[in-house]
Amino acid sequence: MSSIVVLLVEDESMVLIDVEHSLVDAGFEVVSATKGAEAIRAFNDDPERIEALVTDIRLGEGPTGWEVARHTRSVNPNLPVIYVSGDGADEWPSLGVPNSIMITKPFVMPQIINGLSNLLNEGGPTSS
Amino acid sequence: MSSIVVLLVEDESMVLIDVEHSLVDAGFEVVSATKGAEAIRAFNDDPERIEALVTDIRLGEGPTGWEVARHTRSVNPNLPVIYVSGDGADEWPSLGVPNSIMITKPFVMPQIINGLSNLLNEGGPTSS
């Protein structure tokens, strides 16, 4: 059985590796990027392949996580979006996209797996 | 008893008058604006006075409804936001703010009153 592909964007390599490991463990396939521009490029390469986005907010130079989410949602309006950040939570009400989840650091991995599951289960025909 | 003040932004005067009338009828107090810049000015004059935003998307020159919402939410992260539009619904998943409602034209007035009531009832301590 093929799997569900998550685009994971995180500039701290330790966190990236941890989250990637947890996602793979849960059965997801992961495309990872450490910069916003790299994430957008990876998405544009094959937009239909990416079925969910998990992104940090601060990504060094270039597009922020807010911008990555906005770009991917402009192509796929139903894309599940999860923001993970230590300090961007205050801006989520004004810069986040609708139907997204904001997870603040520190967090535990089940929050991401659970958030993705909730958003995916509601996708396609929405769960009632 | 004082009332709840809604900032209403709409550049079609016929729709503005209709919606304003319905809001006043429902007991709300209305501050209205026909342009984005005017709306932002009205909000900045006294941000604590405005308790909800109902905004059209296309507002002629200047800031769009997306930008008005983002500005007001950056000051008041809990502000209830309702977008009303004939043609902006497709952009809502990428340009809207979290916890907002998108109402597409044509609509009936109870959709706005009901949307505001839902968002207000969940504000402060959130309804369970």
Add this chain to the structure above:
Amino acid sequence: MSSIVVLLVEDESMVLIDVEHSLVDAGFEVVSATKGAEAIRAFNDDPERIEALVTDIRLGEGPTGWEVARHTRSVNPNLPVIYVSGDGADEWPSLGVPNSIMITKPFVMPQIINGLSNLLNEGGPTSS
């Protein structure tokens, strides 16, 4: 401004008139039917025109409200559906469609107006 068309199905003429009056008062346009077969015919005549269904369960001979809802949803998977009934509520968990609302008699008109508003506001791009 054109309005939102509700297909209203009810075999008790007194209730039909009351609900129709309330819907029109709220700004909706109403197509009414007193039998299931008549409702399905009215829907099939122009499926795109009907934007919501409010239906009683027991409709004398012919299709029940459960069947009317299932038929209309098979054509328009996003159609808002409200069942109104004195005695069908027990069967709703097994015979109702997902994302529908069950209103039991006696009821007050705002329950229908509010239910329709909630379902319509969540349609198209879903409210967050």
Add this chain to the structure above:
Amino acid sequence: MSSIVVLLVEDESMVLIDVEHSLVDAGFEVVSATKGAEAIRAFNDDPERIEALVTDIRLGEGPTGWEVARHTRSVNPNLPVIYVSGDGADEWPSLGVPNSIMITKPFVMPQIINGLSNLLNEGGPTSS
């Protein structure tokens, strides 16, 4: 058609009259009380008759709105409960009951009508 009976508890007579008027206008039948003890007595007289509770928090001497809600819910676990108050909202997270709505003053009447409709539509078999 018989109606839905709401127990309304409010010690400010001006507010009581306003809310009662709005509820009756919306089609509800109202049993009103100005004290907590009176409200509990009215409920105990015929618990099955009362189908929803709208209560202020501060009620002078005797039981508060928190206590009225807890008593009525201990008899009818599915009773829709709405608290309306100018200053009790801070205590709602620790003293309110589950699945209740907190409305803070100032409010508009549609918030109460809408809140009741939402809770009633979800009652019996829950709306999906």
Add this chain to the structure above:
Amino acid sequence: MSSIVVLLVEDESMVLIDVEHSLVDAGFEVVSATKGAEAIRAFNDDPERIEALVTDIRLGEGPTGWEVARHTRSVNPNLPVIYVSGDGADEWPSLGVPNSIMITKPFVMPQIINGLSNLLNEGGPTSS
């Protein structure tokens, strides 16, 4: 401590084994069936024992997953129901039951575990 019994219905034996393994791993007890008629028989043997249903849609000859869900819900109106399918998602809005979840293949196991947890946590007294 005794556990929660899930009725699992799936005609592809590879998927059946995978899902069963994941459910057992998560602490559930599993009653499995590969045909709709077998599932209904297993349920009827002891309806109170089954606390949740996870069912594929296409089940070869005999009752489909839609019919299995409708039968079990007619006996237990609160039964959590999850549909898992590669091609039945389009029919869910017209053939599914209220308060059910539709998971489309490909999926990851946490979607099922998470879906069951959400539905079970809301059962009995509903989570707020």
Add this chain to the structure above:
Amino acid sequence: MSSIVVLLVEDESMVLIDVEHSLVDAGFEVVSATKGAEAIRAFNDDPERIEALVTDIRLGEGPTGWEVARHTRSVNPNLPVIYVSGDGADEWPSLGVPNSIMITKPFVMPQIINGLSNLLNEGGPTSS
């Protein structure tokens, strides 16, 4: 990365150990107590450290789980609260706090992990 601290209150030591093990496995840090008074003391020692409460209802002598939840919520109104109990579910609608989850025994561990994740993901800026 530091973790999320859960206050776990359970007077059956076998259950306490099982749940604690599952929480630690999921990445949480656990402060455990076997009595209500002990739980309240542990919370009061450093209220900001505790980020969620998982509590049994019956705790032998002293405060019940209902009272522990009410105390912790009076200090931290946004604290995620999960009740786990074999026999307290009937009282949840009158004695529970808003936005809490009731899990009845028997349960599986993912119900707790999933419940915590849902409540934490909605905390801070609420997920849309």
